[in-house]
Amino acid sequence: MENIRTNGYLSSSDMQASLDFVASQAYRTTSIINFLKDQPRISARQQFNQQPFLHQSFDHYQAGQPIALIFEQTDCHDCDRLHECVLSKHSFTQHADSFYTVQLDLWSQRPIDLPDGRSLSINALAQELNVTYTPTIILMDSRQTEVIRAEAQLRSFHVESLFDYVSSTTYLKEPQFQRFIDARADKHRAEGRHVSILGDDPNCNSL
Structure with missing residues (x-):
């Protein structure tokens, strides 16, 4: 087991x-x-980080938009790192524009109305989706079906590649994300750009 x-x-x-x-x-x-x-816990902020593109509900969701769910919690060093090193960077916000992105407090009992018509507490939704770490990013297609997720400590190139993989619908013809990110990394290197998938993140100068 x-x-x-x-x-x-x-x-x-x-x-x-x-x-x-x-x-x-x-x-x-x-x-x-x-x-x-x-x-x-490692020392971390006691309040949630904010980004201009983050929604707190589906009130403004339009049918057919792909969805990004970002589960976080307070006092979460890796959540702080995600915002500082990834979500606040211009290179990422270009990818975020293609998604309706919702920031969710893992432990919240606040009810949230979902696009499928149901109403659940955010914590119940997290349990339904089997969220086990924070931060967790879950990307869904236009039919609200999960395509891919990433958990825990995330690097900028990896996160940007996840969003690109779904927004470009490459997942429909290439089911192996690892092949996609390897090809994307090779393309960036050929263009003279630095790529760090697992090592130190060039976007991260703190934390």
Whole structure:
């Protein structure tokens, strides 16, 4: 039986906590996200970061728009890093324009009206979508079907590639995201641009 699966690069503290979750058999009594909530956190902001393109509801959603859901929580160092190093950069906002992007507080009991007509608390939606880390980005197509997601500590080139992969509908003809990002990286390098998929992020000068 699978107890936990990581999808993306975890900070050292979250990786250690994930290993402790399995080693201590905490999975028998709680979920990974609840376990992580109770762990000591790296110093982080106590308020949510804001970006001009982020919505807090679907009130202005227009049918047919692809959707980006960004699940976060307060006191989340990797959430701060996502905003500082990725979402606030001009190179990313060009990609965000193609999506209706909603910022969601993982633990919130606030009800949210969904495009499919249902109303759920944000926390219930997170559980339904099996969100296990913050930040988690879930990208959906125009039919509100999940295409791909990324979790935990995210690099700018990786996130931009995710949004490009969905907005360009490349996923319809190339189901392997890794092939897409490798080809995109090769193209950028051929144009003389620096690419960092897993290493230090050139967009990140702090945190």
